[in-house]
Amino acid sequence: MSNAAPVPERIVVVGFGPVAARLIEHLEPFVAAGCVALTVIGQEQDAAYNRVLVADVAVGRTRESAIRLADAAALIAAGVDVRLGARAARVDRPFRRVLLDDGQAIGYDRLVLATGSRPLLPRLEGLHDELLLPPGVSFLRDLSDARAVSAALAARQRIVVLGGGILGIEAALAAAEEGGRVTLVHNGRAPMERFLGEGSRVLAAALTRAGITVVAGTSTGITLTDGRFSGLTLEGGTQVNGGALVLACGVRPRTELADGCDLPTAAGILVDHELRALDTQDIWAIGDCAEVRCWDGSCPACIGVTTPQGLIGPGWQQADQLGRAFAADLSGVPAAVVGLPDRRDAVLVLKARGVDAVTAGETDADPWTVEPGLAVAVWTDPGHGRYAKMVTRDGVLTGLVCVGMPRTGAELVLLFERGSELPADRSSLLRLDSIEGAGAARTPGPDATLCRCAGITRGTVQESVHSGCATVQDVSVGTRAGTGCGGCHDEIRAVIEQHFAVAS
Structure with a gap:
């Protein structure tokens, strides 16, 4: 034996x-x-x-x-x-x-x-191999890319970001917020037009107010000076000059x-x-x-x-x-039979200081479409950088777009994820971002999901804070909340501040 x-x-x-x-x-x-x-x-x-x-x-x-x-x-x-x-x-x-x-x-x-x-390599004259990018050109996918962009910022070069999706916009905003000179180049009328519809034009205005030069156009090639990136050429011959190019054109x-x-x-x-x-x-x-x-x-x-x-x-x-x-x-222990998690509609959140946008579900529906059970409410205030769109079927929220209205956006996401009906008076939700309604937003209960990436509830974060975690990093280490996209960091901070305000 x-x-x-x-x-x-x-x-x-x-x-x-x-x-x-x-x-x-x-x-x-x-x-x-x-x-x-x-x-x-x-x-x-x-x-x-x-x-x-x-x-x-x-x-x-x-x-x-x-x-x-x-x-x-x-x-x-x-x-x-x-x-x-x-x-x-x-x-x-x-x-x-x-x-x-x-x-x-x-x-x-x-x-x-x-x-x-x-990352996707766009079809541009002068770019042929994603592994052999010219000096000054990078994706923003890994730490080596991050170091390249950091060097460009330190050298005070103008950074050109190509791509009007969330990744490109967040990169442009982050660089601008840290004092960088940034140009964002995108296709279509406005960044994120596919997801935000008319709200994308409100977002474009907010990006401009944040100090970003927003340029619409189809890119055709790059210009090199002494072998290094010096400009992006658009259809029609327009030249967008810069010292560094960040490619944010999607992934496969x-x-x-x-x-x-x-x-x-x-x-x-x-x-x-x-x-x-x-x-x-x-x-x-x-x-x-x-x-x-x-x-x-x-x-x-x-x-x-x-x-x-x-x-x-x-x-x-x-x-x-x-x-x-x-x-x-x-x-050798039989596992419980558990199927894949339901494929939930993605909630896309733009994470930036002072510029916010969120969208989820079906957003293509038109307010004038005649279809049983379908209702679409749209509110636009471009002068103040605000836009909201709510799509419901039999009263249940099935799609949303919200720009420049963080409290309303948070409430709509909560209702969307719960499959809840909207109030008969849709305008009541808009008041959440007014001065009078600033405190009217519902405080989510302990069972509400706080971190969508890791699937962590607000109650779990609260328990972590009660047990002594006093920083976002402490909470992340103990619960995994906040270790994904980072979009819930402000909510984690709010839980921490609320706890210690009561404790004091």
Whole structure:
């Protein structure tokens, strides 16, 4: 009878971003117990950090250390094989191994692809390779990009941001707030027109008041002086001069490894409701690279839009789901049958000081559309930078746009996430942002979600503060609230201030 210790199961995770870091947390106890040999392959030289807050690092508002989500040295000390600066070149499915570009081969029993997404390179004359950008041109995706933008700010160069989405706008606002000279270039009539509709013009005016030069036009190429970026050329020949160009033109899921080993892909790597790659037994995908769409054509959850949402919250939920499933399997304890979280409509929040916008749900409906049960209310006050749109079906809020009205926006988001009916007098909600109505907004109860990214309730944050957490960072460490997009930091501060105001 053999007394040999059982051979640990080999789990390989390709990608070391926020979603992979969350999965690793679930696997660490099994590494410590000796039943899992875990290898993590990260293409960057840095361990996992919060990409959503890279712009804050770029402008000096946040330190790099404050956005880190994993400690490579600590993981190595705990027995995890961490490979930083390593690139997975190919997955050899027949032999169950990942081949690195340096020729090494890493065998696996279970493979998890957490490769995330990559920034889109716009079609511009002078830009041909996302890996070989000219000096002065960068994305704003990783810490090396943040350092490049930080250097441009320090040199007092004009920064040109190309892209009128949330990422581009937040980057432009952050740089302007820290004293930078910024030009934002976008397509369409106004930034975020696709999401905000007419409210985008109100937002454009707010950006101008914030000191940002807003330029509408189609970009055609870049100008280099002595090999370095010096200007952006628009259709018609208009030149936008600057010393640095930040590309914020969207992202796409990274599916190269899956494509190279014949895994089914669409917008992302196709996975079933257990996050297992279709037609496989030993490969899973989570996060921005994963598209949940099973083979059952009648599955209600897989009808409609299934593309990855590109948000950190759903990725963390997937990491938790897979981590719990792996843990149950490794420990031999049957896991409760839990399906994927419902694919909720994304609530898009513009996070900036003094400029706020939020949108969610169906927002294309026209106020004059005649359709049973549909009602659309729109209020515009461009002189004061305010806009609100509420779309309801049978009285229930199904879509919203709110610009320049933070209290009204917060109340509408609360009603939207609860699937609540709006009051018969829609104008009552608008009064929340008036001087008279400033204190009239409902205080969310303890069961209300405070941090949408991590799924943390207000009650959990309150308990954390009651137990002694006195800063946003303390609360984040103890509860994970605020570790995602950062949009709830002000709410966490408000809970802290309220607690200590009462305590004093």
